[in-house]
Amino acid sequence: MSYVIGVDLGTSAVKVLLMNKQGEIKQEVSKSYPLIQEKSGYSEQDPDQWVEKTVEALHELVSQFNEPVSTIEGLSFSGQMHGLVLLNENQEVIRPAILWNDTRTTRQCQAIYDTIGEDQLLAITKNPALEGFTLPKLLWVKEHEPDHYNQASTFLLPKDYVRFRLAGMIHSEYSDAAGTLMLDVAHKEWSQTICEAFEIDAALCPPLVESSERVGTLTHEIADKTGLSAATSVFAGGADNACGAIGTGILSEGKTFCSIGTSGVVLSYEHTGDLDFAGKVHYFNHGKTDAYYTMGVTLGAGYSLNWFKEVFAEHKSFEDLMQGIGDVPIGAKGLLFTPYLAGERTPHADAAIRASFIGIDSSHQLTDFVRAVVEGITFSLNESLEIFRANGKSIDRIITSGGGAKNETWLQIQADIFNATIVRLSSEQGPGVGAAMLAAYGCEWYPSLEACADVFTHEKEEIEPIPEHVERYQQLYQLYQDIYAQTKDLNHRLADFRQ
Template sequence: MYFLGIDVGTSAVKIILIEENGNVIGSISKEYPVYYPQPGWSEQNPEDWWNATKDGIRELIIKTGVKNYDIKGIGLSGQMHGLVVLDENNNVLMPAILWNDQRTQEECDYITQTLGKEKLAKYTGNKALTGFTAPKILWVRKHRPDIYKKIHHILLPKDYIRFKLTNEYATDVSDASGTLLFDVENRKWSTEMLDALDIPYNWMPKCYESTEVTGYVIKDVADLTGLKEGTIVVGGGGDQASGAVGTGTVKSGIVSVALGTSGVVFASQDKYVVDGENRLHSFCHANGKWHVMGVMLSAAACLKWWVDEINNFGKASVTYDELLEEAEKVRAGSGGLIFLPYLMGERTPHSDPYARGCFIGLNMTHNRGHMTRAILEGVAFGLRDSLEIIKELNIPVNEVRVSGGGAKSVLWRQVLADIFGVRVDMVNATEGPAFGAAIMAAVGYEVFKDVEEACSKLIKVSDSVYPIEENKDKYNEVYKIYRNLYYTLKDTFKDVSGIE
């Protein structure tokens, strides 16, 4: 038997087909555009997601030759926080406002002022950020009242695909946690938040646990895609929770680090815990428990910037491998050179859109290798900021599992191990959130009794890097300097950001 995992990403939908033993027998990605109609705005057409998904499913079934009756379940993952609004006839009323859209600062301020930080944290476990869904709803009410009065249903990106597959309005607890309308502790919509913001309760989709069956593939979709009518579709999860399932980060003591364009430090926990200062997100996990998560906005993006925009400006042709080879020759600490990785501002722990990237400590002895290594170290220090908060909450950190494009570098994994002071592992599963979604479908079909059992059987550590004690000691000293630099430069960052 086989299971389908669908991840509705920002740049593309990724669809994979796995066997019940976890072997991936086929995958496909279908891209679609992002629109930026005004500075700071970020939108997509939900129909683009659906067209890519239905075409991708059909092509994948044809490519693999699997019989549709052998595909027993579908799991969904996707970009979080996006706002999809439907009218009474299920027509999409406007482009989806995405997670990285920045238009809603006034609405965030209004939410914080209306409820107060204490009530907001009590009701949702989080603070109001421009990425979340609730401020987007208020923005539509204020700026597009013509659309607002037509709203009958609100969905998150992956849940629009669920609706098209099953004709059901549903979501899961992990994705709902990122709306700022969800009672994360009690795993249900927050009547306090909906009432305080005057958002109708009946607009919100029914909320399920990630492995629960939420609906069944309808006949019209079966005809379009090649799926079998009646195939189950489970709750699934937001991309970070699904990605954590895909790396086996479902037990206390295991922390995952997604070293992609942005950086995410994710810790699974058995009990609901909230950071008193709301530097971390507290969300429901896809395994029926909870997780905390810290996000830095520029992680592997810093290295990409260094390679593409700085070292390959003009006619240069310098590869990642060449730069990393130079960095490997440099000792830990980069000769006193420190890089602050705030190229797009920062979220955890500073939540500061004005923060800027910079090199600190340059002198005449430094060369390009020092600068490359300082970037690797600076990103790792930024991720350690989240790790330290996790430790403050008494959440154990026994093992770190790293994924994403940056994890391909052995040097970067070693730097992470040295700066974190713990073992850093790679696992055999490399398909990310789509794999986690497929695992959830297998659990929903009762191949496994729960997510933990599925992960223990399907996901294995494939490579480990251990901290080098000498480097670990050096980095502990450098980190003390690193974590003070933001506060030293905070006011200067804001001043500099105003220069055109």
């Protein structure tokens, strides 16, 4: 039997999956690491902890593996997008990584528009200037930490740094590079126009490869620490959302998926890089060669539910917290929630907006609040779907993954709010499975990613929308959409009090 490993570098933990040629997950190990949040809006991590925990997870996986390690043929990666890792000329980390959910760079985003203009930025990068992206972070370091910036020899994205430490070679690949605001997405090259406009040495940008490209093998040091063979092939991998798309079979026109993790994503396959969504949704290179995807993001999806649990129901499990929400009527007895705990991305590119509960009265119980949080997260994701549909896409079937795919009531809520058939897969490990599939394809187990997906992905069940629920939710959705406009000014005026 032959095996591959998918390494999924998330925001809170790294997860490693061992999969065989039948697409079965044979082993799974997860190791967590902390966030560094020194100020409001700051979110950082120590890149060397990613490496340490990845090596620990691989060692634990191998220690439980009862076959020759030579049968583990390849390893690839999925990773959190947009994070900035700066290396000096000795390839050492200069400062903690600034993460995707860091919002300190509002002024740098405005400077990007002032310097290059929104139209030219969208023409090159296909995406607006948002705080989460990598270029604003680089400009922030350049302005506020010039000593660190001047030491920098290259920048890497999070999973690319882990891969470098495991295999010894520095690269990025197109699906992650597309989230930097420095890639010419359609032409698949670092943009000289962007680099010159912001006086960034193009040598800072790492060489680009395809997601399924073999970039080397494990170093002898890593092989010794993990127990893996030094001959294990290492493949470039992809951004978490690109790998999530691969892992759920979003590899052809008309396919869409919704992933509810820390952030929430609605993603749809595109076969061309020349469509124009006017920056309303993200437009990135896929992990599949010469393919693309459009994507809307809710920053505080599962994060909102986790926050609510930790603050108001710390001693409950998530299963207990969700129990009974099916008995709460649509609209949570007149209670609405907006999931803007960390600002918002789609459709409101607003780092200052914050979450709200609207309509609280003394009759509301804990379960009503949980139902409102779940509905609010789903309404926010629906705003991305509405943008896709307004641009002519027909979306009547959506594959779901992540935390939102684990609760029957939430699945029905998705079907009703999205007004689409929700498809649940037998495996909910989208990004990690996608990384493993890139390794399997790279090892030439299958002639294409699509052929690999036929083996690795299996539909478990379908949930149909209930017409009367759809109608009720469409009424409630109109009220939900009003909340942003009516709280925006208040939240911006409150910003000074959050420092």
